[in-house]
Amino acid sequence: MVHQPIIIAEDVHKWYGKFHVLQGVSLTINAGEVVVIMGPSGSGKSTFIRTFNALEDYQQGRIVIDGIQLSDDLRNIDAIRQEVGMVFQQFNLFPHLTVLQNITLAPIWVRKWGKGQAQDTALQLLERVGILEQAHKFPGQLSGGQQQRVAIARALAMQPKIMLFDEPTSALDPEMVREVLDVMRSLATSGMTMVVVTHEVGFAREVADRIVLMDAGMLVEQATPTEFFHNPQEERTRRFLAQIL
Amino acid sequence: MKQSIWRNQRFWRFFGQALVVVLILAGLAFLGSNLDRNLRQLGIRLGFDFLRSQAGFSIGDTPIPYQSSDSYAWALLVGLVNSLRVIGLGIGLATLVGVSVGIARLSDNWLLRQLALFYVETLRNTPLLLQLFFWYFAVFFRFPPVETPLRWLALTVSKGGLQLGELRVSSEFTALLLGLSFYTAAFIAEVVRGGIQSVPQGQWEAARSLGLKPGQTLRLVVLPQALRTIVPPLGNQYLNLAKNSSLAIAVGYPDLYAVSSTTFNQTGRAVEVMILISLTYLSLSLLISLLINLYNRSVQLVER
Amino acid sequence: MNSWLRKNLFNTWYNTLLTLVCLLGIYQIVTGVGNWLLTQARWDVVATNLNLLLVGRYPASQIWRLWLVGAIGVLLVGVSLVRPRLQPALKARLTPLLLGLWPLSLVLCFWLIAGGAGLLPVGTNLWGGLLLTLLVAFVSTVLAFPLSVVLAVGRQSTLPLVRWFCTGYIELIRGLPLIGILFMAQVMLPLVLPAEWRLDRLLRAIAGLVLFNAAYLAENVRGGLQAVPRGQTEAAKALGLNTPLILVLIVLPQAIRTVIPAIVGQFISLFKDTSLLSLFALLELTGIARSVLAQPQFLGRYAEVYLFVGLLYWIFCYTLARVSQRWEKPVASRL
Numbered sequence: 001m002v003h004q005p006i007i008i009a010e011d012v013h014k015w016y017g018k019f020h021v022l023q024g025v026s027l028t029i030n031a032g033e034v035v036v037i038m039g040p041s042g043s044g045k046s047t048f049i050r051t052f053n054a055l056e057d058y059q060q061g062r063i064v065i066d067g068i069q070l071s072d073d074l075r076n077i078d079a080i081r082q083e084v085g086m087v088f089q090q091f092n093l094f095p096h097l098t099v100l101q102n103i104t105l106a107p108i109w110v111r112k113w114g115k116g117q118a119q120d121t122a123l124q125l126l127e128r129v130g131i132l133e134q135a136h137k138f139p140g141q142l143s144g145g146q147q148q149r150v151a152i153a154r155a156l157a158m159q160p161k162i163m164l165f166d167e168p169t170s171a172l173d174p175e176m177v178r179e180v181l182d183v184m185r186s187l188a189t190s191g192m193t194m195v196v197v198t199h200e201v202g203f204a205r206e207v208a209d210r211i212v213l214m215d216a217g218m219l220v221e222q223a224t225p226t227e228f229f230h231n232p233q234e235e236r237t238r239r240f241l242a243q244i245l
Numbered sequence: 246m247k248q249s250i251w252r253n254q255r256f257w258r259f260f261g262q263a264l265v266v267v268l269i270l271a272g273l274a275f276l277g278s279n280l281d282r283n284l285r286q287l288g289i290r291l292g293f294d295f296l297r298s299q300a301g302f303s304i305g306d307t308p309i310p311y312q313s314s315d316s317y318a319w320a321l322l323v324g325l326v327n328s329l330r331v332i333g334l335g336i337g338l339a340t341l342v343g344v345s346v347g348i349a350r351l352s353d354n355w356l357l358r359q360l361a362l363f364y365v366e367t368l369r370n371t372p373l374l375l376q377l378f379f380w381y382f383a384v385f386f387r388f389p390p391v392e393t394p395l396r397w398l399a400l401t402v403s404k405g406g407l408q409l410g411e412l413r414v415s416s417e418f419t420a421l422l423l424g425l426s427f428y429t430a431a432f433i434a435e436v437v438r439g440g441i442q443s444v445p446q447g448q449w450e451a452a453r454s455l456g457l458k459p460g461q462t463l464r465l466v467v468l469p470q471a472l473r474t475i476v477p478p479l480g481n482q483y484l485n486l487a488k489n490s491s492l493a494i495a496v497g498y499p500d501l502y503a504v505s506s507t508t509f510n511q512t513g514r515a516v517e518v519m520i521l522i523s524l525t526y527l528s529l530s531l532l533i534s535l536l537i538n539l540y541n542r543s544v545q546l547v548e549r
Numbered sequence: 550m551n552s553w554l555r556k557n558l559f560n561t562w563y564n565t566l567l568t569l570v571c572l573l574g575i576y577q578i579v580t581g582v583g584n585w586l587l588t589q590a591r592w593d594v595v596a597t598n599l600n601l602l603l604v605g606r607y608p609a610s611q612i613w614r615l616w617l618v619g620a621i622g623v624l625l626v627g628v629s630l631v632r633p634r635l636q637p638a639l640k641a642r643l644t645p646l647l648l649g650l651w652p653l654s655l656v657l658c659f660w661l662i663a664g665g666a667g668l669l670p671v672g673t674n675l676w677g678g679l680l681l682t683l684l685v686a687f688v689s690t691v692l693a694f695p696l697s698v699v700l701a702v703g704r705q706s707t708l709p710l711v712r713w714f715c716t717g718y719i720e721l722i723r724g725l726p727l728i729g730i731l732f733m734a735q736v737m738l739p740l741v742l743p744a745e746w747r748l749d750r751l752l753r754a755i756a757g758l759v760l761f762n763a764a765y766l767a768e769n770v771r772g773g774l775q776a777v778p779r780g781q782t783e784a785a786k787a788l789g790l791n792t793p794l795i796l797v798l799i800v801l802p803q804a805i806r807t808v809i810p811a812i813v814g815q816f817i818s819l820f821k822d823t824s825l826l827s828l829f830a831l832l833e834l835t836g837i838a839r840s841v842l843a844q845p846q847f848l849g850r851y852a853e854v855y856l857f858v859g860l861l862y863w864i865f866c867y868t869l870a871r872v873s874q875r876w877e878k879p880v881a882s883r884l
Contacts, residue, residue: 053786053787054786055783055786055787074257078789078791081786081787081788081789082789084787085787085788086784086787088780088783088784088787090778090780091780092778092780092781092783092784093784094781094784094785094799094803095803096802096803096806105788105790105798106788106789106790109790109794109798110788110789110790151784154788155787155788158788158789258707258708261708261711262708262709262710262711265708265710265711265714266710269714276741276742277741279740279741279742279743279744280740280741282743282744283739283740283741283744284740286744353557353560353564354557354558354564354567354568355557355558356557356558356567356568356571356572357567357568357571360571360575366867367863369866370817370821370862370863370866370867370870371821371859371862371863371866372821372822372824372835372862373821373824374824374825374827374828374835375824375835375855375858375859375862376859378835378839378851378855379851379852379855379856379859382851382855383851383852383855386849386851488725488726488727489726490726491726491728491729492726492728492825494728494828495828502726502728502729502732506732509736515736515737515740516737516740519732519733519736519737522725522729522732523721523725523729526724526725526726526729527721527724527725530723530724530725531724
């Protein structure tokens with residue numbers, strides 16, 4: 001595999017008022033890699049990945065996404081957001097639009113596609129995530145698992161180079177977690193660069209190329225799944241694993 | 246990479262504000278210059294010394310002594326006192342009636358519920374002004390003339406007003422007070438009803454299973470909790486009452502607005518009168534809001 | 550039947566007493582009022598002045614135009630209310646049609662009422678009574694709405710100056726009585742505008758109502774804006790949409806839907822508030838009622854006229870309130 005860094009975060013610091021939420025986090029992610037970030041709640045892992053598409057800003061350090069520097073420059077932010085897709089814990093589908101309209105909205109208005117092209121892509125994606133028949137329903141009529149799959153399709157419609165997942169299954173009933181993880185698994189197999197914040201250990205073990213542990217705003221350890229789960233180097237990693245396994 | 250200024254987020258923040266400020270200032274300058282030009286054409290100079298000149302008009306209700314030879318400032322003060330009289334009593338009466346009707350809306354007596362509903366739906370869906378006209382012209386005008394009043398126990402009733410022993414109130418005052426209070430009470434009733442209904446059913450069940458009777462449950466368990474939901478919109482209704490009191494002019498009661506209006510008619514001092522009215526009503530609104538907020542804080546639940 | 554009576558009216562001793570007292574009171578009042586209504590009240594004042602009360606001095610020969618406007622209004626509103634319950638295919642075809650029809654019929658109705666270009670022109674000084682009330686309420690709401698959206702969005706703005714200005718305006722207007730604002734509009738507008746712009750009393754009154762209404766509507770819209778979950782803006786941002794697009798495509802459609810009952814409530818208030826125009830010598834429903842009462846042959850008929858006019862107001866407000874309640878339900882369940 002050729003190592004082609006697509007996300008470079010160097011010594012990133014962020015403060016919420018006095019609270020030092022990110023304390024010098026550095027991480028490099030290569031194209032096609034699947035990185036899973038784990039950690040106790042409040043460790044800053046969600047905040048960290050949200051800096052990648054400028055949903056959160058940062059005060060110190062450097063972040064470069066696909067060669068574009070993340071700064072105050074609006075043009076850069078816009079360009080980055082088109083290349084980075086995000087899936088949220090609360091799905092955040094647009095309730096006043098149908099499933100199909102949810103997916104075609106951004107391609108039409110941001111990438112300026114024609115309606116026909118956008119709809120074709122949308123229908124293909126719906127088929128890929130397994131819910132083609134729900135195309136004309138409203139989000140409120142779908143189950144949680146179905147909604148999250150629509151959310152994934154919506155993000156994929158922009159043909160991003162990177163997909164961010166912020167605890168995608170935490171708000172789902174247990175029986176629906178599997179269907180979403182299956183979609184994410186197939187996405188990983190297809191070669192998408194994915195950064196996933198999750199508590200799903202099984203998924204991490206099977207799909208991740210690398211697992212990162214964050215705690216109290218710091219990056220504690222990163223290793224391959226085998227190394228991470230069977231031979232953790234840091235004390236904090238061992239403590240964390242004891243709590244979740 | 247050169248950063249284009251048009252794409253910088255911080256630039257747009259600054260520029261956006263600057264643009265708005267420029268627009269607002271330009272607007273105000275436009276209005277101000279017109280005002281200046283028009284006032285000069287009318288020969289009016291802005292200033293508040295006209296308040297010292299003689300008012301020259303009489304006032305019907307004078308809770309503090311007043312003659313037409315007194316100053317405009319004094320006349321306005323009389324107006325203010327009149328406003329405060331009707332607002333204070335109005336809030337009291339409206340609360341009394343409103344809370345009763347609100348509770349009646351939830352009574353287990355069907356007839357009482359329907360009567361309360363009728364009261365609320367009738368008064369809420371007709372304009373207050375119309376109700377005031379009705380009270381004054383269709384009710385108080387039918388009272389016997391001053392020379393031949395109606396006597397009932399210690400109460401003397403005539404077109405001139407009501408008299409109970411030493412206490413005398415004009416028809417205008419009474420019509421305004423009753424119209425204003427009953428109208429506002431209809432809205433207060435709905436606020437109270439909503440508040441009581443917002444208390445979870447489980448509270449009623451727990452109280453009843455402890456053996457409390459409905460009246461006790463209401464008084465000791467439900468109403469104290471309902472107050473949390475009730476107080477803010479209740480305060481809003483009080484504010485409405487205070488503002489609606491300005492309709493006094495429709496029934497000839499000399500409140501602050503009515504006196505200000507007469508002052509304007511006599512002096513042509515639009516800007517000054519407008520400033521006085523605004524400052525006074527805003528202060529009044531602020532005062533009521535403050536008191537309500539203080540009370541609101543005291544009824545909040547103590548939580549972890 | 551007996552058991553219902555027992556449970557609802559006579560279940561306890563005090564309820565029984567209450568019921569009897571109420572029944573007695575109702576009997577007294579109903580017979581007294583009924584007696585007056587049927588024997589002593591002289592309703593010719595209403596019958597003779599019916600046209601005046603309903604449409605002011607609108608020429609009698611042209612009233613058919615007003616009926617047409619009413620029919621168009623009822624039709625449009627009816628179809629719009631029914632739309633959410635239709636089949637998707639029919640709804641998809643109907644929606645763009647409706648979107649175009651609304652502004653078109655607005656223009657059409659205005660032409661029908663005002664005349665000109667083929668129809669006999671009817672000057673604004675002839676519009677009065679219920680017609681004027683409806684027109685003023687409608688125009689004021691339509692004009693106030695965009696202003697209120699601007700104020701509501703401005704009040705949430707991250708730019709401090711914009712936020713202060715909008716908040717200041719809203720709080721200032723909401724602290725003042727409507728009569729005060731109408732007074733200022735009548736008296737101040739001629740002073741702060743160039744003398745060549747001569748605004749007649751009706752326009753000044755409408756301006757006052759618009760400024761007043763916008764502040765209250767802005768609070769309703771703000772509530773709606775706050776009800777849109779933050780995640781919606783985040784998801785839209787993550788997809789690359791810029792701020793204006795997010796506002797128009799995602800936030801406002803959701804905010805306004807939540808807020809429609811409050812907006813209808815505000816319209817009902819405004820409808821009642823138009824009565825204040827009578828204090829400024831304008832002849833909407835209340836104003837024209839007072840001028841009818843000033844006619845020498847109908848002196849003293851206060852009760853009859855005010856009751857009739859009150860009934861008209863009541864019918865409108867009550868119906869609007871019920872319709873709004875009904876409409877709230879299907880929309881809420883879909884969202």
